[in-house]
Amino acid sequence: MDSITYKDCKIHFKEECYLAINKHLKDKNFSKIFILVDENTHAKCLPVFLEKLDANTVIEIIEIESGEVNKNIDTCVGVWNSLSDLDADRKSLMINIGGGVITDLGGFVACTFKRGISYVNVPTTLLSMVDASVGGKTGVDLGHLKNQIGVISDPDLVLIDPNFLNTLPSNQMRSGLAEMLKHGLISDESYWNKFQDLTKLSLADLDELIYQSVVIKKNVVDEDPFEDGLRKTLNFGHTLGHAIESYFLSNPNKSTLLHGEAIVIGMILACYISSEISGFPMELTNDIKELFVNYYGKVNIDNTEYSPIIELLKYDKKNNHGNINFVLLESIGKPKIDCKVEDRIIINAFDFYIS
Structure with a gap:
């Protein structure tokens, strides 16, 4: 499958994902890599991703709880604090591995931390592959009101590996x-x-x-x-x-x-x-x-x-x-x-x- 480009973002598919991210890491020389996951993608997807990642940079894992109920500013504050405690700087990279909650929230955190650090989306659900991770919309809910807070800002890359769909329940x-x-x-x-x-x-x-x-x-x-x-x-x-x-x-x-x-x-x-x-x-x-x-x-x-x-x-x-x-x-x-x-x-x- 050919890669797709829109504006400054490139969308890669299948094995091309891992060639692209490894080249990106080599070209950009990021100071640190922060990977945002939830408990599900931490267990089922992160090991697969790390096995194919070729990076000499320090990698830190930040985990949040899954579910739309956690897509809020309080969760963002927790992630911002983790980034600060782990000495993230403006040359850091954030990689969001998960569904729409992870890619929306992780993108928003990256776009606002130190006025913006680079980020990459690795969607692991069908919904995030075809919708949430593409188009640069980031953000969180305000109480129970959907996507009221956010910005439009594109990731460096979107990496779509359909093999991750094997981890999904039918619903x-x-x-x-x-x-x-x-x-x-x-x-x-x-x-x-x-x-x-x-x-x-x-x-x-x-x-x-x-x-x-x-x-x-x-x-x-x-x-x-x-x-x-x-x-x-x-x-x-x-x-x-x-x-x-x-x-x-x-x-x-x-x-x-x-x-x-x-x-x-x-x-x-x-x-x-x-x-x-x-x-x-x-x-x-x-x-x-x-x-x-x-x-x-x-x-x-x-x-x-x-x-x-x-x-x-x-x-x-x-x-x-x-x-x-x-x-x-x-x-x-x-x-x-x-x-x-x-x-x-x-x-x-x-x-x-x-x-």
Whole structure:
């Protein structure tokens, strides 16, 4: 697989990852290397990575607890303190090995420590391979509100080794697949059509599908790095999806949803709203709902919960001038940004999902 370049960042795949990182370490002569992991990637991924790393530089391991609940400023403070205690300087390198929590938080820590040190992302989940690690978005949650604090700043390298997917449970694989489905819906009908029988996808299929997803996101980010227009399309399903994810995260009576599980619901709702507002065929909306529900199941959302979820929409990052802006579809591969949606249509969308 050819490596991909966007702006000053290079994305490498499979064995090329290790050739690239070793050359980078030799060329840059970093003073120290700091590797951020959680307890899972420390045990399952770090030994594999270190075995292929050719470095004479001092390496320090910093471990944080896994899970979205730890993606916050308090965790950042702990990592910043560790970097300071271990004598990190501006010529240090941070390598983030993990899923979206690690790459988002680790990137933010690196971009802000001593006003910015170099960092490399090594995504180990499907979600982080096709989404979180690519595009330079870094950051953390503010309480239960998703990704409210952060900066856009690219890593030196992104290293995508699909072998790490062998360490993932099936629910994490499904979570990542949701973002790939989104890429198909917003940009490429032929890519979308490859997912019509999700039960037949194998790890061998995923290599090429991951590559195509990264190319789709890279092309969007190249054209709109700071989300002024086209990049907003990557938020399809995320306006309501993030609100649902935040609601479940903050409600002690609810089981926490994985990111992709919430985004699947958000995409079903967004397709229904698209049918009501932007001419997306209702037949396709029904097909998409059936495909998603058959593969992901249906999450129980009571109609008394619609209002508090809708209330959370005001924190969505696409909003401006007090308006809540949705990404909708006119057809597969033809998204429409900055759409205003009345609450009654959102409520009807929830009714459609739970029916």
